[in-house]
Every structure is written in C-alpha cells, then in structure tokens.
Amino acid sequence: MADVAAALDEAGLTNPHVREYVEHWAGVTGADRIEVVSAADDARLVQEALDAGELLPAGEGRYYSRSYFKDTARAEERTIVATSDENDKGVYNNWRPAAEMKDKLVGLMKGASAGKTMYVIPYLMAPQGSPLEAFAAGVELTDNRNVVLQMIRMARVGVSYLNELADPDSFVRAVHVTGDLENLGQGTPDDQRYFVTVADERTILHYGSSYGGNALLGKIAHGLRQGSFDGWKNGFLVEQFMLLGIVDKETGKKYHICGGFPSASGKTNLAMTLAPDALGDRYYVEFYGDDIAWLWVGDDGKLYGMNPENGVFGVAKDTNEKTNPTAVDSIVPGTGAIFTNVAYNEKTQDVWWEGKGEKPTDLDGWLDWKGDVIADRTGEEVDAPWAHPNSRFTTTLENVPNVASDFEDPKGVEIHGVIFGGRTRDREPLVRAIDDVAEGVYDGLTLGAEATAAADGLEGVLRYDPMSMRPFMSYSEADYAAHWLEVFSRATTKPIFAHVNWFQRGDDGRFLWPGYRENLRPLVWLMQYANGEVQGERTPVGVIPTREELLLDGLDEQALADLDTVLTIDVDRWREEIGHREKHLSQFDGLPEEIWEAHRRVAAALDDA
Ligand code: GTP
Ligand code: SPV
Ligand code: MN
Numbered sequence: 001m002a003d004v005a006a007a008l009d010e011a012g013l014t015n016p017h018v019r020e021y022v023e024h025w026a027g028v029t030g031a032d033r034i035e036v037v038s039a040a041d042d043a044r045l046v047q048e049a050l051d052a053g054e055l056l057p058a059g060e061g062r063y064y065s066r067s068y069f070k071d072t073a074r075a076e077e078r079t080i081v082a083t084s085d086e087n088d089k090g091v092y093n094n095w096r097p098a099a100e101m102k103d104k105l106v107g108l109m110k111g112a113s114a115g116k117t118m119y120v121i122p123y124l125m126a127p128q129g130s131p132l133e134a135f136a137a138g139v140e141l142t143d144n145r146n147v148v149l150q151m152i153r154m155a156r157v158g159v160s161y162l163n164e165l166a167d168p169d170s171f172v173r174a175v176h177v178t179g180d181l182e183n184l185g186q187g188t189p190d191d192q193r194y195f196v197t198v199a200d201e202r203t204i205l206h207y208g209s210s211y212g213g214n215a216l217l218g219k220i221a222h223g224l225r226q227g228s229f230d231g232w233k234n235g236f237l238v239e240q241f242m243l244l245g246i247v248d249k250e251t252g253k254k255y256h257i258c259g260g261f262p263s264a265s266g267k268t269n270l271a272m273t274l275a276p277d278a279l280g281d282r283y284y285v286e287f288y289g290d291d292i293a294w295l296w297v298g299d300d301g302k303l304y305g306m307n308p309e310n311g312v313f314g315v316a317k318d319t320n321e322k323t324n325p326t327a328v329d330s331i332v333p334g335t336g337a338i339f340t341n342v343a344y345n346e347k348t349q350d351v352w353w354e355g356k357g358e359k360p361t362d363l364d365g366w367l368d369w370k371g372d373v374i375a376d377r378t379g380e381e382v383d384a385p386w387a388h389p390n391s392r393f394t395t396t397l398e399n400v401p402n403v404a405s406d407f408e409d410p411k412g413v414e415i416h417g418v419i420f421g422g423r424t425r426d427r428e429p430l431v432r433a434i435d436d437v438a439e440g441v442y443d444g445l446t447l448g449a450e451a452t453a454a455a456d457g458l459e460g461v462l463r464y465d466p467m468s469m470r471p472f473m474s475y476s477e478a479d480y481a482a483h484w485l486e487v488f489s490r491a492t493t494k495p496i497f498a499h500v501n502w503f504q505r506g507d508d509g510r511f512l513w514p515g516y517r518e519n520l521r522p523l524v525w526l527m528q529y530a531n532g533e534v535q536g537e538r539t540p541v542g543v544i545p546t547r548e549e550l551l552l553d554g555l556d557e558q559a560l561a562d563l564d565t566v567l568t569i570d571v572d573r574w575r576e577e578i579g580h581r582e583k584h585l586s587q588f589d590g591l592p593e594e595i596w597e598a599h600r601r602v603a604a605a606l607d608d609a
C-alpha cells in the first residue's frame with residue numbers, strides 16, 4: 001500500500017477534500033506509489049518515459065508514442081453518462097443509473113493499478129480568474145505516465161490550482177485506470193471498457209484505454225461532458241467549438257467566431273488558418289481554441305467565450321506546409337510536441353503521416369503506426385496507410401504561432417458569430433447566414449455530416465450530430481435546445497449564426513472548394529453581412545453571398561469555375577432533407593416549440609421556393 005499522506009505532504013497538496021479523494025481511490029485501485037505532478041515536472045517525466053521506452057525521441061525536444069492497436073480513437077458505444085435522475089436520459093448520452101455504473105466501475109478498478117504508480121494531476125480547465133473558474137478545477141488520477149505528459153500539455157496542471165479554490169470541495173473527481181489493454185475484448189460483445197461520467201456527482205470513471213478523450217479526462221470528459229452538464233445547471237454553454245479572431249488591419253476591428261464541426265472535420269485547421277496571400281495585407285486570424293469553447297452572457301449582455309484548454313490534440317493526417325503551416329510550426333523541434341500513432345523512423349527519428357508531404361522512398365528504418373517494419377510489407381499490406389487515420393500531435397497553445405495575445409485573458413472575448421459545419425458532400429452551400437436565434441439553434445440541432453476516424457468504426461457514415469456535440473451530450477437533447485434558447489434570450493447583443501461547408505464534392509469526387517486558408521473568405525463575408533456592409537441573397541435556408549460580394553482575389557481557376565455551384569441552393573434536395581430532419585427532431589421528446597416553429601418556417605419557405 002502506498003503512503004498517500006506522505007506523497008501529498010511532499011507535494012504540498014493541502015486541500016482536505018482532494019486528500020480524502022486521493023486516499024479513497026488509492027485504496028480502490030491498489031496502486032503501489034502515489035505521485036503528485038505539476039507542469040514543472042514535465043522534463044523529468046519525459047526522461048523517465050524515454051528511459052522506460054514509453055516514449056521514443058522524435059528529433060530534438062519532440063517525442064513519439066504508440067497506443068495499443070485496438071485503442072486508437074474514442075469508443076462512443078462504451079461511453080456513458082450516468083446520473084440519479086432518469087429525466088437526464090437523452091437519445092445520444094447513453095444514460096444509465098449512477099449507482100449501477102459506480103458499482104460497475106469500482107469493481108473493474110479494484111486492485112487494477114497494483115504494482116503501478118498512481119499519478120495525481122491537479123488541473124484547471126480555464127485561464128485562472130475566469131468567471132467560470134468554479135467549474136474548471138479537477139483532479140485526474142491515472143496509472144499511466146503518458147497520460148500525465150499529455151495532460152500537462154492539454155490542461156493547466158499544478159497543485160496551487162486546487163489548494164487555492166474558493167470552494168475547496170468544488171472540483172471534478174476524474175479517475176483513469178488503463179486496464180490490461182490486451183485482454184479487454186475491445187469491439188467484441190464481451191467488451192470490458194467503460195467510460196463513465198457521473199454528471200450529477202461531478203465524478204468521471206474511465207477504464208480500459210490510454211488514448212485521447214478516453215484517457216485525458218480534463219479534455220473531453222470534463223471539458224465537454226461534465227462541463228455541459230454544469231453549464232446546463234448554471235446558465236452557461238459548453239460546446240465542441242473552435243474559437244478564432246479575425247483582425248481587419250484596415251479598420252482595426254476584431255471579430256471573434258466560434259463554431260462546431262464534428263470531430264476531425266476542420267476545427268483545428270480553421271482556428272490556425274493563415275489568410276490567403278492575396279488577403280494577407282488586410283486580414284489575419286488569431287487562434288484561441290480548436291476543440292472546446294465555454295460560452296456565457298456577460299453583465300453587459302454580450303456573449304463571451306473562452307477556450308478551457310492549454311493545448312492542441314490535433315489530427316495529423318493531411319497536415320502540411322500548404323494546408324496548415326501554423327500547425328507545422330507549432331510542432332517543430334524544441335516544442336515538446338508528442339506524436340501518437342504516426343509512422344516513425346527508428347534510425348533517423350523522423351515522423352511521417354499521410355498528407356505530410358512526399359512519402360519517403362527510402363524505407364530504411366521506417367515503422368508504421370503499429371511498429372511493423374514497412375520494408376517487410378507484402379501483398380495488400382503494401383498500400384496500407386503508414387499512420388493511423390486518427391493519429392495526432394499534442395502541443396501547447398503557446399507553441400501555436402498565431403495564438404492571440406490575449407488568449408489567457410480570463411475575461412474571455414466577445415463572440416460575434418456562431419457557425420456550424422461538417423463534411424457534407426452535397427446540399428450544403430459554402431456559407432449561409434442565419435439572422436434568427438431560433439433558426440440558428442435549429443440549424444445546429446440538424447447539423448448532418450459524415451462521421452470520421454475520430455470515433456471507432458464510423459468513418460464516412462452520414463449522421464446527424466447536433467452542434468457537433470453528439471458524442472459529448474450529457475443530458476437530453478430537448479433540454480439542450482431549451483438551454484441554448486435560454487442563454488441566448490439573455491444576450492442583448494446577439495451574434496450572427498451561419499452554416500458553412502468546405503466539403504462539397506463534384507460528380508468526379510473532387511472537393512469543389514479548395515478549403516483551408518481560403519475558408520477565411522466566407523468568414524470575412526459573414527462579418528461584413530452582420531455589419532450590414534453586404535446584403536447577400538436571401539434563400540429559404542439563409543442568406544448566401546453573391547459572387548461579387550466574396551473577396552475572390554487570388555482564388556484559383558478551378559475554384560472560380562466551381563464557385564456558382566457552392567453558392568447555389570438545390571431546392572429539391574433541401575425539400576427532401578426537411579423530411580429527414582422532421583424524423584431526426586421527433587426523437588427529442590419535449591423539444592421547445594420555438595425549434596419546431598423554426599423548422600416549419602424553413603419547410604414552408606422551401607415549399608414556396
Ligand atoms: P477533432 O480534434 O477531432 O475534434 O477535429 P477537428 O475538427 O479539429 O479537425 P481538424 O481541423 O484536425 O481536421 C481534420 C481533417 O480535416 C484533417 O485531415 C484536415 O486536413 C481536414 N480538413 C480541415 N480543413 C479542411 C478543408 O477546408 N478542406 C478539406 N478538404 N479538408 C480539411
Ligand atoms: C475528438 O474526437 O473530437 C477529439 C479527440 O477532439 S479526443 O480527445 O480523442 O476526443
Ligand atoms: Mn474534438
């Protein structure tokens with residue numbers, strides 16, 4: 001048995017509630033040693049991980065890790081929200097009774113960290129001093145050193161955050177036990193993994209993974225699932241949103257836009273984007289956040305937003321100098337970046353992923369994401385990807401070259417626009433602006449897109465993903481819709497809504513819009529529209545830009561040729577969509593009448609078109 005009190009004393013962890021919590025779970029998990037960590041321990045822990053072979057060097061000050069091959073993405077069907085009130089059950093939150101789940105998880109975790117160190121990670125999911133700080137503190141317990149290193153990058157980690165709490169008992173209790181990954185029956189009927197958020201007890205119990213959102217509990221489990229439950233009870237919004245600023249150098253104005261695209265659909269890329277060269281003299285984009293935004297209405301009636309995270313857990317695939325130079329610069333040698341499940345060269349310490357650039361022709365030293373020698377591949381294996389499609393890089397916000405100078409300002413920033421988008425191969429135009437709040441919320445609720453490799457086994461499946469929160473929903477969809485309307489009803493200055501789509505395809509399968517840096521063009525139009533500088537063209541589903549209004553300088557020939565298609569509404573296709581939406585929304589018992597009214601308005605406008 002570990003001497004818990006001695007470890008906590010040594011770290012100066014004085015909060016009595018935290019001490020009691022750590023004592024309790026040290027007893028359950030049976031860990032041999034307890035170690036409290038702070039961000040300042042990073043270099044030592046990295047060295048220990050290198051010595052243990054858990055990390056491999058990827059050049060100067062960069063690291064490589066591989067997760068178990070059946071543990072490479074979020075497992076949505078194993079993810080559960082538990083409470084003691086059955087009214088919290090929604091269509092997507094996989095609700096179960098809290099008592100049943102706690103028993104289950106205690107059973108699975110009992111003695112499961114024997115022989116291991118249990119790391120205590122005190123963290124804050126907010127800049128210190130944020131008006132939402134009371135909901136941001138947590139303590140993750142984990143038996144996995146790599147999880148510690150990832151958490152140090154993704155969250156603000158240190159003992160002082162927990163010692164100094166205004167209410168010392170108000171922190172999220174987040175327990176992570178890796179489990180015996182080789183014997184968990186992943187994906188079989190006998191699957192042993194459970195990823196549970198006991199939302200009304202602010203307790204998170206995750207068993208059976210060491211990857212991403214399954215294991216870095218500050219990020220998705222607290223930052224989104226628990227956060228959205230807390231937001232519902234306390235009057236703020238918590239969403240899987242990126243958050244960026246657009247600076248107009250000519251007028252000196254700055255606009256902030258947040259928005260939800262489903263996992264692996266472009267949030268990181270958009271928030272890091274550089275202006276297209278031809279617009280660069282006038283505009284630049286500032287990065288605030290790429291995955292989570294907490295939003296609240298300030299005393300001045302404006303909507304504010306902030307990114308609770310401290311880092312980026314970004315998709316590696318297709319990240320290169322052309323698509324996302326900012327991301328490339330944020331993971332250069334010396335940044336402390338960690339690459340997970342990309343390809344690795346054990347001789348040169350290089351890393352590679354699909355879409356990074358030319359595939360290395362000299363195969364010497366190259367191992368694929370599973371650690372297999374690429375030169376030894378035969379038959380069909382030869383064409384298999386080198387990196388896992390959900391392979392990722394982890395780096396801190398400070399490493400992101402376009403991070404906003406005020407990214408840590410606890411005040412947050414005023415939100416001028418809320419956008420929704422996703423991978424939609426037809427129907428959705430490049431951008432359509434929505435002036436009405438209920439229609440904006442309706443649009444978010446009916447966000448439909450192709451799922452990606454960020455969730456196990458779903459790539460390419462078309463599904464509705466309300467506000468991009470489907471995998472993170474913590475309470476019922478009807479209450480979620482009502483909560484959005486309630487928060488916005490308190491905002492006296494309302495942001496504009498819009499739906500965007502970078503992924504429309506032609507008959508030959510090519511993307512009709514070049515995307516990436518060019519995406520700034522429709523966003524600039526949206527802000528001009530909100531300011532009344534352009535009028536656009538009204539359609540039944542929102543206002544779309546005219547060709548003349550979009551800033552087109554420097555856009556390539558092919559994109560100019562395809563532009564009319566992405567600025568057109570296919571009314572027949574939209575009428576068909578209305579029927580699907582009706583079915584989708586009908587699942588949500590008690591959906592606010594305002595949402596149904598918005599639906600009927602859009603449907604009637606399409607009928608009249
Ligand atoms: P999560 O971290 O999973 O929540 O994802 P995300 O929404 O931040 O996704 P990210 O920006 O990392 O993008 C995922 C993938 O989409 C990457 O492979 C990108 O290269 C690709 N992508 C992003 N923006 C565009 C775009 O404008 N056009 C096209 N065609 N692909 C894009
Ligand atoms: C997502 O899947 O939306 C992510 C990555 O942002 S993970 O942290 O693994 O959930
Ligand atoms: Mn995400």
